Amino acid sequence: MKLLYALFSLLFATTITAQTQRPATKYEPYNLFSPIFYPYPETITRSADGSPNAGYWQNAVDYNINVSLNENTHVIAGYVDITYKNNSPHELPFLWLQLDQNLFAKNSRGQARMPVGSYSRYGDAGSNFDGGYKITDVKLLPQNSNVEYVISDTRMQVRLPYALKPKGDETKLRIDFSFMLPEYGADRCGILKTKNGDIFSVAQFFPRLCVYDDIQGWNTDPYMGPSEFYCEYGNYELSITAPANHIVVASGELQNAKDVLSPGMYKKYIDARQSNKTSIIKSVDEVDNASAKPATATLTWKFKLHNARDVAWASSKAVIWDGATINLPSGKKAFAQSVYPIESIGNNGWERSTEFTKGSIENYSKRWFEYPYPSAINVASNVGGMEYPGIVFCGSMAKGSGLFGVTDHEFGHTWFPMIVGSNERKYGWMDEGFNTFINGIASKDFNHGEFFEQHSNADYHAYMFGPNSESIMHTPDAMKEGNIGNALYGKPGYGLELLRNQILDSNRFDYAFRIYIKNWAFKHPTPWDFFRSMDNAAGENLSWFWKAWFMENYALDQAIDNVTYVDNFPRKGAIVTLSNLDKMAMPVYLSYATVSGKNGNIKLPVEIWNNTAVFKVKLDTEEELKWVTIDPNKIFPDMNYSNNTWQKEQ
DSSP states (O other), X not given: OHHHHHHHHHHXXXXXXXXXXXXXOOOOHHHHTOSOOOSSOOOSSBOTTSSXXXXXXXXXXXXXXXXXXXXXXXXXXXXXXXXXXXXXXXXXXXXXXXXXXXXXXXXXXXXXXXXTTSOOTTOOTTOXXXXXXXXXXXXXXXXXXXXXXXXXXTXXXXXXXXXXXXXXXXXXXXXEEEXXXXXXXXXXXXXXXXXXXXXXXXXXXXXXXXXXXXXTEEOOOOOOSSSOOOOOBEEEEEEEEEETTOEEEESSEESOHHHHSXXXXXXXXXXXXXXXXXXXXXXXXXXXOGGGSOSSSEEEEEEEEEXXXXXXXXXXXXXXXXXXXXXXXXXXXXXXXXXXXXGGOXXXXXXXXXXXXXXXXXXXHHHTOOOOSSEEEEEEESSSEEEETTEEEEETXXXXXXXXXXXXXXXXXXXXXXXXXXXXXXXXXXXXXXXXXXXXXXXXXXXXXXXXXXXOGGGGHHHHHSTTOOOTTSOGGGSXXXXXXXXXXXXXHHHHXXXXXXXXXXXXXXXXXXXXXXHHTTSOOOHHHHHHHHHXXXXXXXXXHIIIIIISOOOBOEEEEEEEEGGGOGGGOEEEEXXXXXXXXXXXXXXXXXXXXXXXXXXXXXXXXXXXXXXXXXEOOSSOEEXXXXXXXXXXXXXXXXXXXXXXXX
């Protein structure tokens, strides 16, 4: 009987298929809605619900950095004391460190892969600049004994004389180093020339520990420009010696303001910290006024920052300096600041930078997670836009909506990846895409939408999902440079917007997103942790969405095959036959109008595509239809809108 039933079913299905002529489809429902999506079960470190498990561990590293700036030679020199704590369950006989400045050595891997004759923001194949670290000493402390080390491109292995024991053993190193700051350092650091002097934007300036985690062990991917960073958390003490006429700003809180500022400037500094409006600390008139600073050759500025993954700084005699207080939801305060040259003033220019900074930090703190640092500093730079904990570099000529946009974007990175410490070197979309998404919400929030611009993603569908597009899950280094903006920023940002507004709703999405941020604050999530976290907190199996949008490079093509009437009587209702022609699936929004002008809308869940590429939906109409269309507002990334509409023959 079972065999007979099976044969009958097969015959029936074959007959129906033969009688119905439809376009060929690439859609495979059992591929998209497979029950086997997550590649591994819960582990001792990572839970099935996407949160860190009871056995989660993470190594820690503290830095005491002491450097000086020579503004004539552009050389930065000094030492870093590193205290590394092994919280893992493994013995560690060696350590790996990142030497990011080695990208700018002429023989680096990153320099070797630069294309000849074409522009890249990450380097120039024809450059004569030969930078990189000069490591003069590596010692174990407190013994002050030499330790063996090997440098390989942008990594350094320190071979310990004894293995670090599991679960809490520590070691301390001192590394003496120097390097010449590149004028344009892969859009991450650099030197802006102004009429009143140079502005030095300094980052990736000290040897940093690579991450040792429960996923891969040592993460030693070389730094080649496109892929950013993956860093351990710890505490920082930073001492920067610069010419006395310079203003120095850095990640963290300034510890010795009285020592480095004149009495008048110190008072204005204190006043600005307490002001809700932008308040000048160093004015236009003081830019080239030697009496505005203590009369000495150099000054050493000292900063502290806790529980962060990196630090950066800037130094210049050419800057205006202003600030304002940041009001955080808990009642705590932080200090928004901006430093910029005279050339950056005017036409909604950098005189509004602190206002933008304050607005961004306060907004994201209310909506997602409270800002954790004592300061937020915006530096006018030749760097177009780059983020570090508590400090960002933005283009000095940005104005109006452009300045707001880049400021909001770079400070948005505080949440991704500074608070939620994803591996940017592998999964660039987990910082850039998440940040692009929250930026879109923030642009509506700031000053009653002053810089909000309504846009349609439909204009970009062919670019986002066309034959030249790439999967979001490619590493940034493996992407064509022209695809980075789409694959890391636009496409994941658009996907999360759809998920929030169309597939879930803002309440469910925002709740789940906040849970994810809280659970992984100052920790190292993977994409799978994010997917599981959202599934669990939102109460939806979103594996079909993660697979199509993030894991693969699927496209969407939903179509209307035809419209008929029940028993050929319009009064009994209309039957609309829908087809899913490409590999992605989405909910279906149908709009229709009858011949008398009555309009209707219907939303069908994505589950209509669970087991078929063709679906029929009944519309309860009492007269003929004039037209029916899928997704009239072009919300979803349909690659062929020409088959989305059916019209009554005239």
